Amino acid sequence: MSSFNFSELGPDMILDAIESLGVYPESGLLALNSYENRVYQFRADDQLKYVVKFYRPERWTNEQILDEHQFALHLDSEDIPVVPPLVINGETLFEYNNYRFCLYNSVGGRMFENDNLDQLEWLGRLLGRFHKASGVKKFNNRSTINFRPEFAEARAELQQSDFIPSYLKNTFFHDLDMLIDETLTRLDQSSAEYDVIRLHGDCHAGNILWQSNGDQDDAILVDLDDCLNGPAIQDLWMMLNGDRQQQMLQLDTLVTAYEEFNEFNTAELSLIEPLRARRMVNYMAWLAKRWSDPAFPRNFSWFASDKYWEQQVLAIKEQIYSLREPPLKLGY
Template identity: 40%
Template sequence: MAPHMDHPDFTPLTPAFILDALGELGLVADGRLTALNSFENRVYLAHLEPGTPLADAHPALVLKFYRPGRWSAAQIEEEHAFAHELMAAEVPVVGPLAIAGRTLHQHEGLWFSVSPRRGGRAPELGDAQTLAWIGRFLARLHLVGERTPFRQRPTVDLASYGDEPRAWLLQHGALPLEVEREWADLSQQALAAVASAGAPLGALGQVGTAGRAVATLRLHADCHVGNILWTPAELPGGGPHFVDLDDCRSGPAVQDFWMLLSGERAERQQHLGALLDGYELMREFDRRELALIEPLRTLRLIHYSAWIARRWDDPAFPAAFPDFGTPDYWRGQVHLLHEQLEAMAEPPLVA
């Protein structure tokens, strides 16, 4: 596909640049740097020299350099404040360290943060007890999230997750001509179905047409199995935790559920039941939101393709998504949109 030049340049991130950034904070690295997995940002594990500031408490730290142009400083700081609010409520989230009174720092034009290292593995979502534990975890996060709204962070809605990315893909010629018309027509139909689902609930940016609107609260907003780390129950801090909230937004609570549901309908139903068994021990769940699961899945489908296309000039993306932009890729997307139109026409899951 043609380059779109919609990403910043991370080339300044040499080892010397990273060590200098740490040094500006008064931290002394021993020279060992490990690049960690991250597409959107650049994340590194740095080991500190013994006996230097913070080294006793944190022998190794995680540095995250934020993709310029994605979030404003105010939006990143609001994410950090949310993380610290969650930590104060003893919700297992690893937030950035405050160094010299700040959690967000800048080195030669790049914003970055420094966080403790916390490991873990992916949770086993086929286990009902694990899902119930994750449900309790999400309920605790949402109890904090509903206290006050975000002022700077965006919302999970039809405009930003559907209309805008769809328009961007078409305006930038991201689709092969032989697939473009069919995808454009189907995506338009799919977004109309999303709007129809959101309107009765006053959700996804739609004006409510009947009754009480579903609640909007601060969310993780990208809660899938790859973003939850699990510590064995027998170890200190056992259970699920998040290591960052880089995608946090406002939206309905079900946004943090649906990506944890996979398989055939019966299996998704079973997983949902286990999640809610745990969740409702801590917080009530509005079951009207279950009608938003397939609309939210549809929005992510379109948003995800636009995300890859916008980052295509970043060398990490063609390497990770070699089939993206090909006719076969977009035919696959057409097939998925057909499936989503059928799914949105079915009755929602029940619990």
């Protein structure tokens, strides 16, 4: 089985793996939106719906996966709305034919609306509680956000890829290096001190389910696959969108609600644009690295187009400008 490959994971093997846990699917397998792993929903013979998640081979160690599972179980024990893996015979991580997998209860909900201030306020309270519970210790086996080596690795991945059109290569890498240098300079110049805590790590609208039960609304955080150590602002900044004034209003809404449950360190506001640059660069490198997986050309065909890379050159220039702007402030 080649690196990062799901080629042998067919429907029969998936069903056999699930049944090896004493759970017997009664319906077909519904593929859910996940590119890094393979995730399926099904109904079992107990008439309950479950989700099975198969981890991408060679991406995580068992210890790193168990860090994720123990984190989710800890949050659940603190009444933080997350979806923890099911514990079966005292275990959460299982293996079948070299594929590691786990099982979850299926939960429903609709997409979170990050331009809805009421929902942002709710999320701010949830993240305040989340970080209060997660901040008691750090991950032992998960990584910590570290800009310099992450940028170096991502740049090397892009450098060895064949996606960037030849006529754009010099411009692209010149601007990419400017973005990296500007980000690292901003970080070096910043005097911000912050605590490193356990984070969701990929807290965007697609990883939040919004539930309405009569008069009761609630948000549930899902997919802790990218959990890691870092500053609290990493779990907030991806909710910000629109122009500067809109982002300041959204930020103020989030942080005011957050502070009902946990103190927010305003020094971390200077990290928002560096973290945005980090995500931009890592995202391009991630797509390049995963391109041999058939799911990626099928779902991200635009990544191999000249137009995409022309747009990225413009996006990089805009991000350099954003890094040179004063950080967002509270008190909108």
